[in-house]
Amino acid sequence: MNKLNIESNIADPDAFYESLIDAHNGLTEEESHFMNAKLVLLLANHIGDADVLREALAQARAGVQSSVSGAV
Numbered sequence: 001m002n003k004l005n006i007e008s009n010i011a012d013p014d015a016f017y018e019s020l021i022d023a024h025n026g027l028t029e030e031e032s033h034f035m036n037a038k039l040v041l042l043l044a045n046h047i048g049d050a051d052v053l054r055e056a057l058a059q060a061r062a063g064v065q066s067s068v069s070g071a072v
Helices: 013-024 029-047 050-061 064-071
Strands: none
Touching: 013 029, 029 050
């Protein structure tokens, strides 16, 4: 069974983040959400391992409600 890698694994994370932000430029909020959903599904398909995907979902969900509520 594979395990979710949560260590830094992107050669140039700042460049990736800039590309991610650039990909959203000019999109409406709805289009941006749709693009994010498509990106998640494309990457999930690339990963393909159901156990890794479940672990990623759990990691992403952990603390989201309290973090978003606390940010307001």
